[in-house]
Amino acid sequence: QVTLKESGPVLVKPTETLTLTCTVSGFSLNNAKMGVSWIRQPPGKALEWLAHTFSNDDKSYGTSLENRLTISKDTSKSQVVLIMTDMAPVDTATYFCARMISRFSSDWYDYWGQGIVVTVSS
Amino acid sequence: DIQMTQSPPSLSASVGDRVFITCRASQSINNYVNWYQQKPGKAPKVLIYSASSLESGVPSRFRGSGSGTEFTLIIQNLQPEDSATYYCQQSYSAPWTFGQGTRVEIK
Numbered sequence: 001q002v003t004l005k006e007s008g009p010v011l012v013k014p015t016e017t018l019t020l021t022c023t024v025s026g027f028s029l030n031n032a033k034m035g036v037s038w039i040r041q042p043p044g045k046a047l048e049w050l051a052h053t054f055s056n057d058d059k060s061y062g063t064s065l066e067n068r069l070t071i072s073k074d075t076s077k078s079q080v081v082l083i084m085t086d087m088a089p090v091d092t093a094t095y096f097c098a099r100m101i102s103r104f105s106s107d108w109y110d111y112w113g114q115g116i117v118v119t120v121s122s
Numbered sequence: 123d124i125q126m127t128q129s130p131p132s133l134s135a136s137v138g139d140r141v142f143i144t145c146r147a148s149q150s151i152n153n154y155v156n157w158y159q160q161k162p163g164k165a166p167k168v169l170i171y172s173a174s175s176l177e178s179g180v181p182s183r184f185r186g187s188g189s190g191t192e193f194t195l196i197i198q199n200l201q202p203e204d205s206a207t208y209y210c211q212q213s214y215s216a217p218w219t220f221g222q223g224t225r226v227e228i229k
Contacts, residue, residue: 037218039220045220046222047160047209047211048165048220048222049211049218049219049220052217055158060217062123062217063123063217096166098164098166100213104171104172104175105172106171106172106175107154107213107218108156108172108211108213109156109158109166109168110168110177112165112166112167113165114165118146
């Protein structure tokens with residue numbers, strides 16, 4: 001059974017650094033057909049793609065936040081970590097991790113975590 | 123980055139109606155489009171991948187079409203449980219961007 005679960009602080013102060021962890025089960029982060037992304041959603045707004053880690057440890061970042069984000073993975077712990085620096089109130093959102101699967105020459109998100117609501121406030 | 127423009131932003135339709143949601147890509151992306159359904163307080167759920175392939179377990183009233191830059195999600199015989207927000211997403215090249223969403227309301 002595939003599961004993903006986000007964990008981390010639910011409240012951070014402006015200018016602080018946010019560290020979120022996605023713990024996965026039911027698949028390996030080394031599987032060449034799979035990768036994990038972080039996606040966020042401000043209250044009442046659309047999904048925003050943040051970052052992705054591939055099985056070969058390559059990484060990709062969303063353009064608008066690229067200089068504030070770092071994604072990494074620990075295969076032995078089955079965890080993917082997202083670090084976002086210099087948090088501001090506009091970063092208040094639900095943060096999801098999701099598994100991207102590669103099949104039939106295409107890629108899509110087939111499993112998602114439940115999301116973690118992060119509020120940025122002093 | 124590839125921009126995905128969805129329309130309409132919202133729609134209201136009756137049970138049994140057929141509804142169309144369109145997604146336009148800022149460049150040709152072949153058939154690398156996926157469609158997701160999101161209900162309030164929940165994570166998105168994939169409905170269609172690769173523009174027209176139905177994910178396992180998804181009702182057949184959901185259908186996807188299109189290629190290149192124009193894509194459509196069609197919901198036939200709209201049901202009360204289809205009330206949700208729908209997002210397109212391109213998987214042609216990273217960053218894998220989403221559309222702005224279409225909220226579907228049942229009259």
